[in-house]
Amino acid sequence: MQITEIEGGVCAPKGFKANGVHCGIRKNKLKKDFALIVSEVRAAAAGVYTQNLVKGAPVTVTRRHLADGYARAIVVNSGNANTCNADGEEIAESMCKMVEKVSGIPSGDVAVASTGVIGQKLDLSPMKDHIGELYSGLGFNSDAAAEAIMTTDTVKKQIAAEFEVGGVRCRIGGIAKGVGMVCPNMATNLIFITTDVAITPAMLQKALSEDVKSSFNMVSVDGDQSTNDTCCVLANGLAGNALIDGDGEDFRAFCAALNHCTVKLSKMLAKDGEGATKLVECKVVGAVGVEQARTVCKSVIKSSLVKAAMFGSDANWGRVLCAIGYSGADVDVHKIDVAFISRAGRVDVCKNGYGIDFSEELAKSVLSEDEVTVLIDLRSGESSATAWGCDLTYDYVKINGDYRT
């Protein structure tokens, strides 16, 4: 299956336009804070959401609007999460109605998302004042939308790819944000994906629900599962392929393209983790099942001590073993091998659960790269999994020590 990356983000698929502007929820005028993505035609829609019991009001509203399997637009603000506010749902509905007013798209076909501080009232007036500007500027502006959903993110996260379904060229694109309060369980922070593939809502939801298990759900920046995690996909069918309405080759082709994009976005999210200086990938092989592999690699990627050691480029593999041991997975600790791998090479540090001699110099150079893989071989089966995280740095503490001011 050939998947070719292309430009354009969420605007790469046919019939999608986007925009992002500064409306004033954020005080810094250079920071865009209001985004809109619109499909020319009604699109099949699927979503996965946070499992946190404390849910942002927009999560509840989006879930309701996507319940019929269709949507046409996504409206998003940054700077305020609209969570733990007594009037939160009303505010989120009003954001959708604003979109209806300027575009004619029924508010029930609009998904809504918010990200920022929890528990502060979200004032609608800045958005009311700028919805016209936001709508009239819709175009090939995935860049602007990707920028407008950023909070403490330092780089925009976009991806787009071309692939074939039944001989027909299709496109998929996505934008994402979220570098703190990142430890998703069903989805991560805000991710919006567009595609011109023709697919039924049920198959789109099936593809997405399965996909996040190996993509966004395998990312952890700080182990804190956000209240507002939302991942939405709109599929408008304008590519003209034969409608995907069941399993088979076409569905698999779409799933592969989706996973290509979601894994890339996952790595972008992890690498831009708050304060991070490097992407840490943990790959577990030789597990007795995928669940075991996932449990082990998430435990390692979440360990504060492993993360701090990565910051110091310190080959403290004992902390990796420790995190495997408390993960809850029933592993045979006397079979575990561990190696660190990066562009600079590979260093084996542990065999059969015991330390082995290795070159500290080589280890230092391997770990000093900005992308490091912790390879764990459980030597007990055939299953594998990969998780992505980042190092724990002074800047994480700085960013989060006084986030509200």
Added chain:
Amino acid sequence: MQITEIEGGVCAPKGFKANGVHCGIRKNKLKKDFALIVSEVRAAAAGVYTQNLVKGAPVTVTRRHLADGYARAIVVNSGNANTCNADGEEIAESMCKMVEKVSGIPSGDVAVASTGVIGQKLDLSPMKDHIGELYSGLGFNSDAAAEAIMTTDTVKKQIAAEFEVGGVRCRIGGIAKGVGMVCPNMATNLIFITTDVAITPAMLQKALSEDVKSSFNMVSVDGDQSTNDTCCVLANGLAGNALIDGDGEDFRAFCAALNHCTVKLSKMLAKDGEGATKLVECKVVGAVGVEQARTVCKSVIKSSLVKAAMFGSDANWGRVLCAIGYSGADVDVHKIDVAFISRAGRVDVCKNGYGIDFSEELAKSVLSEDEVTVLIDLRSGESSATAWGCDLTYDYVKINGDYRT
């Protein structure tokens, strides 16, 4: 039940002596690294240990030596955890045999513990060279023992108390260490408790196993459960009370004294958490059961974002709600009240799961104290629980970014 704190640590109870020396496992000659606690007579012994599947060799050996319910000595080194070493058990047994050689106490009556780096060979020779000095210096030296078990700890942690059992005056004392890789599940890091109470091994184990659920198991510094967590209690019976061999008033008196000491030690451990500037206590009330209360307060105390906010004295209560929401406890989020409390006063920040107006100035002054309580009322039942942790600071990252060098 009157419990009076006294001096003396583990040497406060009758018939216990202790000592600590520098033997050379640690390079810094000012750091003691070898400790011994001895009872004049054979004592009932109980232990709780890490549930990490990767276990330090000393944990395995101590468990074996305490299986018959009795012990007379505890030998400990810092600077090396003797974990993930192929010859680890042999080394740990040799440490016990060293004690037998100088004291005549059978090695099977010696508990052993090690703390420090994982996966580096533990050389016996520094200990062989200094066991004579360590033994001959035994006396009223709880201070020296408490110092010798420290790793990144900045203060010694000791406690002792007097209490009555059936009209007879008894004493209990303890030392503890552990400020990183602290998120115990059964016990925390190294804690050694002595008492001159007369109690059967079975009742001693019952008291300890129950106690840790509300003391050491409620402490988290960084969410990393150590491979070497060990909490041992020796009860030598020299107080002369009527033997406690079942439930009843005497047992409850002992449990109260034990809990007094373990909770104090728990708070000392949390307050000295690596890099910490303050003790954070999370108290949950109004829960439907103790398990629910414990789940909620541990989730809050472990949240990196809550911890970073505490460092910045930032009243970011939304992060508290977020951590309650992903804790796994089935709470009604629309009943949750949250307040921050310290010596400087109390500030209520959330009612019914929604934010309320509060004075940022008051909040700042409350949170700027070095001991802060997060009070969570679930308003759903009568149960409560308390957990202890600390803030997340630059120094935590610094300490753990390059621990091995």
